[in-house]
Amino acid sequence: MNNLRGKIKTIKTHGNISQVKVDLGEVCFCTVIIETPKTASYLKIGNPIQVVFKETEVIIGKGKQEDNSIQNKVEGKIIEMEKGKILSKVIIKTGIGKISSFLTTDSAEILELEIGTQVCAMIQTTEIMLSE
Numbered sequence: 001m002n003n004l005r006g007k008i009k010t011i012k013t014h015g016n017i018s019q020v021k022v023d024l025g026e027v028c029f030c031t032v033i034i035e036t037p038k039t040a041s042y043l044k045i046g047n048p049i050q051v052v053f054k055e056t057e058v059i060i061g062k063g064k065q066e067d068n069s070i071q072n073k074v075e076g077k078i079i080e081m082e083k084g085k086i087l088s089k090v091i092i093k094t095g096i097g098k099i100s101s102f103l104t105t106d107s108a109e110i111l112e113l114e115i116g117t118q119v120c121a122m123i124q125t126t127e128i129m130l131s132e
Contacts, residue, residue: 001052002052002054002099003050003051003052004029004050004051005024005049006022006024006025006096007022007023007047008020008021008044008045008046008047009022009023009028009045011045013037016034016036016039017032017034017036018036019032019125020033020130022130024051026094026095027072027073027074029051029071029072030071031126031129042130049130049131050130050131050132051128051130052128053128055089055100056102057124058099058100058122058123059101059121059122059123060113060119060120061111061119061120061122062111063120070124071125072124072125072128073120074094074096074120075094075121076095076119076121077092077119078090078092078115078119079091079115081113081114084105086104087103087104087105088102088103088105089101090103090108090113094121099121101121
């Protein structure tokens with residue numbers, strides 16, 4: 001599980017759903033949760049928060065990833081890699097911390113991933129959880 005620390009920057013609410021942007025320093029990540037400031041006391045601008053997401057939810061790309069709908073993007077360099085027959089695990093050093101990702105070994109080979117490769121890690125807004 002990936003776990004990054006940040007501070008709540010903005011909260012937009014409609015009904016029982018909130019869009020929360022979290023300042024992680026170098027970048028902001030956005031998530032959509034089924035909570036509001038009325039139902040969750042931790043939802044306050046400026047509050048420290050944990051941004052949590054699974055390794056299987058991290059999409060890996062090479063080069064600038066500007067032409068897609070994914071809002072949560074951070075660039076970094078692969079510092080560790082374990083290649084299996086079916087799945088591979090990469091650990092990316094970014095300006096906001098280390099991010100782990102599982103992807104198919106076929107995809108890792110197509111992208112020619114190896115230690116030292118510059119990549120962009122991307123996480124969809126609906127795959128990010130918040131924790132106090």
